[in-house]
Amino acid sequence: MRDHRGIALIIVLWIAVLLSSITITGAYLVRLEQRQAYYSAREVQLISAAMAGMEKVKAELIKDDNVYDSLKEGWKSSFKDDFSIGEVTVSLSVEDEESKLNLNTASRERLAKLAPLERAINSNELVDSLIDWTDKNTDALPGGAEEGYYKLLMPPVQCKNGPLDSIEELVFVKGFQDTKVIDSLRKVATIYSDGKVNINTASLETLMTLPKVNYLLAQGIIAHRNGKDLEQGTEDDLPYDTIQRVEEVVGKDVYKEIQSLLTVKSSYFKVTIRTSFGKYSKMVEAMLYRQGRIVQVKYWEEV
Template sequence: MEKEVSKTGSVLIAVLWSLFLLTALALVINASITPQLTLAASLRDRMALRYLAEAGVQRSLLELRSDETEEYDALNNPWADNDEAFKEIFLTDIGYFSVEHEIAGEGEEGGKRYGLIDEERKININTAPVDVLTGLFVNAGEVSDQEAEEIAESIGDWRDGDDEAMDNGAENNYYQGLGAPYACKNANFDVLEELLLVKGVTQGIFDRVKGYVTVYGEGAVNINTADEAVLQWLGIGDDLAKKIVDYRNGGDGQGATEDDNALESAQSLIPDLSARLSLSAEDIEKLTSAQNAGLLGVRSDFYRGESYGRFQDREAAVKIIFVVNRDETIHFWKEM
């Protein structure tokens, strides 16, 4: 009898040890597998969000393709401000895309517009004259006249093809003398962030001006889409810039609405404005000077978008920043 009890006890102990070892093994496997499952779920979600964001890019191309105003572009075109095409477009029960960007001047918090930004509403740092760049950095960059002139001339030296510095600029000798030396490019800017390599441009200055400048296009600023401030910095003056924007905004006084007015021809820009606005001889002189310098146009060819893929019930999102042109070539792509 005692032998049977002993045998039964031994079996029980063996079973208990087996259960303990199996439990320990299960815990180890769980500890190993759980992070992998979490990672797999995270990757799956990110892939889904990426596809949603990419759908926003494709919708942007579709809207550009369907734009019927081939000779000119304005803020009431379907690519510019179009909730129906760009705001929270659901592709599944749980996910959607939005193509959106922040705009200033609408209440204390600013506002949001659903659509694309044409790059030609901005000042092109590859082509803009030094005096235009100086005005930009004084006003938007919030630096002194002397600092702005130094930055503007340094930009001119960075993009030109020679090694001869302007009076207040910087060429290869300056950059090679830095603690961490590098070469002056002597060619056009490819991305805006190159500005941070130019003498005098700090991160703070860059952050203040980046929304007003571009590296895309031929250099003419679209008079139908440019901010009032940008028009001022082109040298046409505060009063004339306001007149143009007021005319563009139409009867309701708001931009990007159905009643907006647009200038349709770069060749007849001054006669068209003269017929619609009360222009002084000085206004016409300023417009003529800007147009002769190649600073004014009515058409845009490059567009920047920020497409977000989001879930309805979660904070997770994927953001794609992209730049495309009219022939649907992708010139810039960044996923975040």
């Protein structure tokens, strides 16, 4: 009898242990589900704030004066400081793609003068390979490569013989396997403009790719538009309202060489948005295309 009681007690204890472990597992599962729901709600909150941020940029671009585009205008200057959307902090920056050199349309001379390509040890290889990759013909330049080279790779690669669809595509091009060059190009090169450079927004690196424009002239173009305080994007800036106005700075001869490569307006605007709440954050990149008063989203990418 005593033994039986003992066994019964053990069974009860075992059942209690089993039940409690089931309860623990159950509670754990419930907690995990709650946490997942919490994560995705947080994610939704961060993405919604990023979308709201992008809408603010669109609104600025729609109300912007389209005579020229400069760094003191609302699409650029309104986003210098972080702002809040609900509980989410939004850091946002806008760059016009016309401030950069278009890799699909630039001449060999200009590509060779673009800082990340000019400074690379294998500069000739990079420039020739890029041109061979995008030009329609199959004749390889001295430092370049065409399908004969790419089809022997393991695995073989199809030589594009057409324009780049993204800067990242360069990773397939001969000589570009050092991704540092691609990273630097992301800041000064584009594939989105019509090929003309906006003299109101162009960086020093971009301006220095123009024929006959050296460091001093490029500095001069920037100093002139920055106004008296020498700072860009401030109230006293003096944007070029027409391309002719740059002639005063560069002189007649240089102006004749570069005028067909210039613009004072921009159409493509890259928006980089970081949203954060506590330890959670999200990065998004979007490309906006403006035509008149219409702004389209070309891509939206979580990075």
